[in-house]
Structure formats: structure tokens, C-alpha cells
Amino acid sequence: MSTETANDNKWIGKNTIRPDGADKVTGRAAYAADTTMPGMIWGKILRSPHPHARIRSIDTRKAEAYPGVKAVVTAKDIVNFPLDKSVMLGIQDMRWMCRNVMAREKALFAGHPVAAVAATTEKIAAEACKLIEVDYEVLPFVIDVEEAMKPDAPILHDFIQFDGKPSNIAGKLEHKLGDIEAGFAKADVVIERTFRTKPVHQGYIEPHACLVSVSDGKATIWSSSQGQFMVRAMCAYLTGTPQNDIRAIPAEIGGGFGGKTIVYLEPVALLLAKKSGRPVKMIMTRGEVFHASGPTSGSFSKVKIGATKDGKVVAAQGTYCLQAGALPGSPIRGAAGCSFAPYDIPNVLSVGYDVVSNRSKVAAYRAPGAPIGAYAVECVMDELAEALKIDPLQFRLKNAAKQGTKAAHGPVYPRIGFVETIESALKHPHYKTPVPKPKNGLLHGRGVASGFWFNAGGESSAQVNIAEDGTVVVITGHPDIGGSRASTANITAEILGIDYKKVSVLIGDTSVIGFSNLTGGSRVTYASAMVVTQSTEQVITQLRERAAKIWKIDPDAVVWENGEARPAGDNAGKFEPLTLAQIAAQASATGGPIGAGKQLNTVGAEGGFATHVCDVEVDPGLGIVRVLRYTSFQDVGRAIHPGYVEGQMQGGVAQGIGWALSEEYIYDKSGKLDNPSFLDYRMPVSSDLPMLDSVIIEVPNPKHPQGVRGVGEVPLVPPMAAVANAIYNALGRRLYSLPMSPPKVLAAMDQAAE
């Protein structure tokens, strides 16, 4: 709850009230499921009960004849992308997307959509789904990533080959630096360990939902997603509709964390609406969200790190096998690329494998892949520090990447703030407070871990318009998932020198604002700040020109200061300053409306680093772990709205504690998810957590006008290792698989006793 640098800005760095705030605390904000249309009907999806089955035939005749049913669609209504030719949209391959929204040749997981029905009521649609006859040839299945890599594993896709043989390994990625063998030869201590994690879900509270209306071939889509332009493009591809005939309107989004960067329902609802001639609404149940939307990968990793006696890491090797689910696309880039990125290591070999299995297709989850890699690396770093008898933070500090360090995933770092996160942790009262001694049979421990995320730039558009009364309307193109409108208001008000309350910030639909890439990659505040800054600067140029016209002087002789045009140079003091409102009132007479837009493919989003400190209490009798104190230290470049920056840090930590201790996908023997509810899929509730202290560190990004670095994803990278290292510190026993739930803690205690 502290900021380490002072700032003299009026709005940047201030906790202003978000523009959409009142709507969100009064229930007025319209999320995906909150919109209705006259004549609206309901869509429901029939899902495969089998984890793996060939679809021999689908007979929809009985469902179509059922009273109240208006349309039925199956895979044959979706545009087919042949398996032999990749068609990419961003990082998504349309070959996989068309098969993910509707099973084509095979059902690949229990819950895979096989048909959809639209009917006058939800109940009729659900009843009609049961009348669809699907002839399945049930096939052997495999879910676990290690099982899926075995030579005799059931093969999901004949077209995937690895080493010349049919395989479930759909892809491999390798980062190399230096000479790994020579590096390990120099090491005095080498530690190699194996780690396992389970699939975990993003856990957004708002289920996927949409409402789609089609009239004269033109579609209007209301849905909540992490990108209305992604919705438009994917629906265009999957339904064969030109993009200009689709208007995708972003509803307020009730959480995404990466999970809403692809479509599930929208193209299906579009086709149902087209066939029925009626607007179609679809809402997933929570069970459907768990069964069929993307969790992140489960994983199997091996990490080996070597260091010299004096504590210098000389070689590091990681192998990360990630479960993609039904179709390729595991976040191996995040695991292999980010895991060693915090450190200056001369010799690195980091390899990721993308492994398909009969589970719902993976979707992005906050720093995709990076938490899996960091969990393994940061636990081994902890063991090395212990073996070398060095404080674990000092060990990280000694090996920390800095400006000029060459990372294995490619870049030579510019100015970064990793060292500052460790130094800040070292001098923080949390780290200086001794770990409590065992009390009432409860054991205490402290763990630390660090983490890195790439961050992203990419395409963004903004429009800044001055209203006739001098107030300001800003439109951007990325859904606001955690307060980004507030950041935009702060920046616009700062540059214009006006009260932030005079700035309205709206998220435009695909027909009113230029293309803007996803809300993802920790890119929104970074990229929208760039286009908003440039748009606002253009507006100020116009305002100076208008004032010059009114005063009949040269525009170069006008400056913009503190929300006013002022004559400068020789003219200084000759005219009364003109406020934004005064200039706006004369806009028609001085040249017309005042406003400007900017569209950029933003670059220069430098990486983000964090270091976390975690204290736990372990009940050795019950195996229950409680986090008692947690502090995260993160270089955010520049906090435009510190409250929402802290919120990102705290939220990521909470998700990480859930991943570490209680969250996991559990499958039964028939390959079905056994815990598809918030009761059995155990996310942290308020009574599970302590306050989550967050220390904002500001090492400005030299490539950004305000110095911003992305902040949203790094906070989920260190927590699993921080908790694991704390449990070790309490128990003297290491756990090598997540979640570290009571049965696993007890098993580790039993082993220790033997």
C-alpha cells in the first residue's frame, strides 16, 4: 500500500473515481446476460458425454419438429477450416477454433459441443437437445499430460506427428543461450527436480453469454469478451460473414483473466439467429463454463539449475510439458520463455512441449504458462540458496537480470526494475520480521519467489472529442476489465489540464472505433495511454490554433497551460487566457468540431518483474495451510491509477494462492470432470485470505510517454513457488505438485516421519 516515488501530477498517480463506477455499484451496468430484445429466443448446446468419440452421424429431425424449436445447428453449419492448412487470427488457429465451437470429426472432451438448438424458451431448447440422436463410436481417452506423451497413449489427432510418428505432442519450442553442458561442468552445486501442476480455471464470476440479432444478413452481437474485434473476426471466419456486416458491441465484462480471449457461443448464436430469423440469447451454466471453456494447462516439468560456490548461477535447464486439451495451443512460450527470464544466466536450455489430451481446450490464463515455469524454477532456486547457505532474496539479487542482460528468449533488456523489487523486499518490515516460532502445534514458514511476464503492445485506437461545452469524450476499443477507463480519464485530464470529472471514457463497438487488439497481455493501459496521449496532443494543437485564430496571432505564439490557451512570447499578457470551454463554444466559427483520433501498432512494452514474500501457518495434524501474511513487490513503470494497480497485484496473488493450495480439475474414471461447480472447485473466499500488501515500484519504461509497464499478469507468476517455499520452511519437507492440499501435505508429513 505504498508508492516508492513521489509524483507532482494532478491526476496521473491519483485514485480517481472510475467513469463506470456508479453503474457498477448500483446494478445498472449491463453485462453479457443483461440485455434482451423483442422477439428474443433462447439457444442451448448439446454436449458430448464422452471424452473421446468419433461422431458417425447426428440426426436432428426430432428436435427440429419439437414445438417451439426455431433452429438447430451442427458442425456442418460452421465454416470448415481443413486440417492441412493453418489460418491464424492473432495466436489462434481457425482450424482449432472451428472444431472447438462445434465438434466436427470427433468429440474430443466430455462437454464438447455437438449441436445447438434455439427455441422459444430455455426449457424447450434444453428438452429439444435431448431429442438429438448422435451416433458415437466411443474411443479410448487420455487426459493427463504425462499419460498423453507415452508411446502407447490413445492418439487424438491422426494429423499430428512428432519424430515421424503419430503423437499427442503437437508442438515444441526451444530457447537456447550459451553452452548448457559446459555451464553445468562449471557448477559446484546442481539441483534437478520434477514438478506437476493441475489444470486450473480462470474462475471469472460471469459465465459466457451473448445475444445475437441478424437482419438482412447483418449481425449485431452483444457479448462480454476481452475483445469485441476478436469476436467480430472470429464470427466472420466461422460463419462466412463479411466483417463489415457484423457489429460486435462490448457488454461490461464480468472477469476474463484470459479466458474470454476466444469465442464459444457467439458464432453458434449468430447461425441460430440467421436460421430462425429471431434474436438468440445464450448463457452458459457454471457447469458448462467448467466443462467446456478453457482452463489453463496441467503440467509436468523438469528443472535443473547449477551454481558455483559463491552463489552465481552458471547453467539452467527446463523442460515444460503442458496440457493443451483437445486442440493444440498450450502456452509453452510463457513457460519456456519466462521461467529463467528474471536471471542473468550465461547458459540456458528451456524447452516447451504442447501436448493434446481429452480435456477442454486450454485458454489463456493471466501470464499464460509463466506461472507454471516459475513455480518449478523458483522452487529449485530456493533449494539452491539453501544448499549454498545464502539468503534466498540475496541469492536472487546476486543473479538478477538488469539493463544489458541477454535473456534466453531473445531480448537484451533495456532499463528494467527487477533488482528494485528484491531490494524493496529485503528492506520491507515483512521480511525483517522474524518468522513466528511453532505455537499450539502449528508450524510457521516464510517463502519468497520472483517472476517475469513479457507484457505486450499491439494495435490500439482512440478518439478524443471536445463537446460544445468544453467537456471531453474519449472512446477506446478495449473492454475495461479492471478499471482501465479510470486510467484513460487520468491521462486525458492530466494532459489537458482539466478536472478528470470532465472526461467521459467509453468503450466503442466495432462500428464506431478503429481496430483495437484484445484486452490481454497486460497491454491495455500501456497501449491505450499511447493512442490517447497522441490524440489528446493533437487536440491541444487544434485548441492552440483556435485561440490563435480568435486572437489573430500565430499558433506558435500560443501555449496550452493548466487547461487554458495563453498567449506566449511577444504576445504574453496581451490577451486574456481562453479556457477549453470558451474555445469549444466558438468551435463552429473557428473551424468546426474539435477532436482527434490516433491508431497505432504500439511497440516498446517492456517486461514486468515482481518479487513476493509469503508467510504460512501449517497444521501438521490436518494438513491445512493458511497464508498469514503476503507482500508483493512489483515494478509497474508508472502507476496511472495506483488503486487499480494494487488491485491487479492483489487479485493475481489471490488466484495464485488458490492455484497453490486448493484449485484443481479432478476427473473421474470415465474421463468426466468431477468438480464442475464453485462448491467443489475451491477458489479462495474472503475468510481464506489475509490482507494482501502490495508495494508499487516505479522504474519508468523509457519507451512509453508516461513510463507505463503492463501490470496485470506478473502478479500470478510468483505465488505458487512463494507458497511452496514457505510450506517447506515450515515443515522441512518439500512438496513437488500442486495443489498443496491437505492430503498432499499429510502425505509429505508421513514421508518425513518414516
Added chain:
Amino acid sequence: MSKLHVSTTINGEPQEFLCDADQSLLDILRGPLGLTGSKEGCGTGDCGACTVTLNGRIVCSCLMLAAEAEGQQIGTIEGMAGEELHPLQTKFLEMAALQCGICTPGVLMAAKALLERNPDPTEHEVRFWLAGNLCRCTGYDKIIRAVMETAADMRGAAR
């Protein structure tokens, strides 16, 4: 089967509606009554996004049959603010105690019910009272702080 006729009071106003015997109160609020401030996050009473009050007690409206509202007093998020926002609503905005906002109506309804019963709750009490309201964005830190600060402000104002 014919629909049931229900007469109830919602946010202090008399209200009538027709429902099926198996329809939840949440479905009627969000559907025919257009009160979409109550959200459905799970439909099984686990997330608390649909929290409303029934004669002043908080309930998950997804677990309550609409027909059970007959003759009762129902309170929803739409009734929380008067001409001005409720102090909890204001504090949540000032302290950035919401991110995506989907859980916020339920959290606010539950928090208001807590402060009506216990104007001076400890952090522990707030955490356990709100344990039925899942939030995936905030890590609860700012929510807990906002509820406690609102309680302090309201105690000050009441003095």
C-alpha cells in the same frame, strides 16, 4: 401447469408477477421484472452474486423459489441507493474495491446487511460474513477495507 400469481414487495414497492412453480426468484427478478443488477454466477448458491434480502436477511435469490416471495419484503441492489449512493457504494468507488464489478451488487447487499447488524465488525467478522460472496478480481483486500472504513464513517456519523 398454469402460472402462479405472486404479490410481494420489492425495494419497498408493491409488485405482482406470474411464475412457474419451479422458477427461482433470481429468474423472475432478472427476467420479467427487469432487475438485472442481481447476477447469476453459478445458480447453486456458491458465489453470492445474486444476493438479495428477504425480510432483511440475505439469501441467494438463485436458491429461493419465486413463489416464496409471496407476502414478503425483497430488497435488491437497485434499491440500495436513494437520491445519493449508500455510503458503502461511495466507499467502494473511492477505494477501488471493485474491478470487473460482477460480484459487486451481491457483495454490497451482504455488506449492508452486516453493518445493519454489527456496526463495528472486526476484520475477521467481515471476512467470515462475506465468505459467501466470491470475488475473483480483487483478492478481497480492498473490499474488506472498504467495508470496515464505511462502518467507521457510519459510526462517526451516528454519534
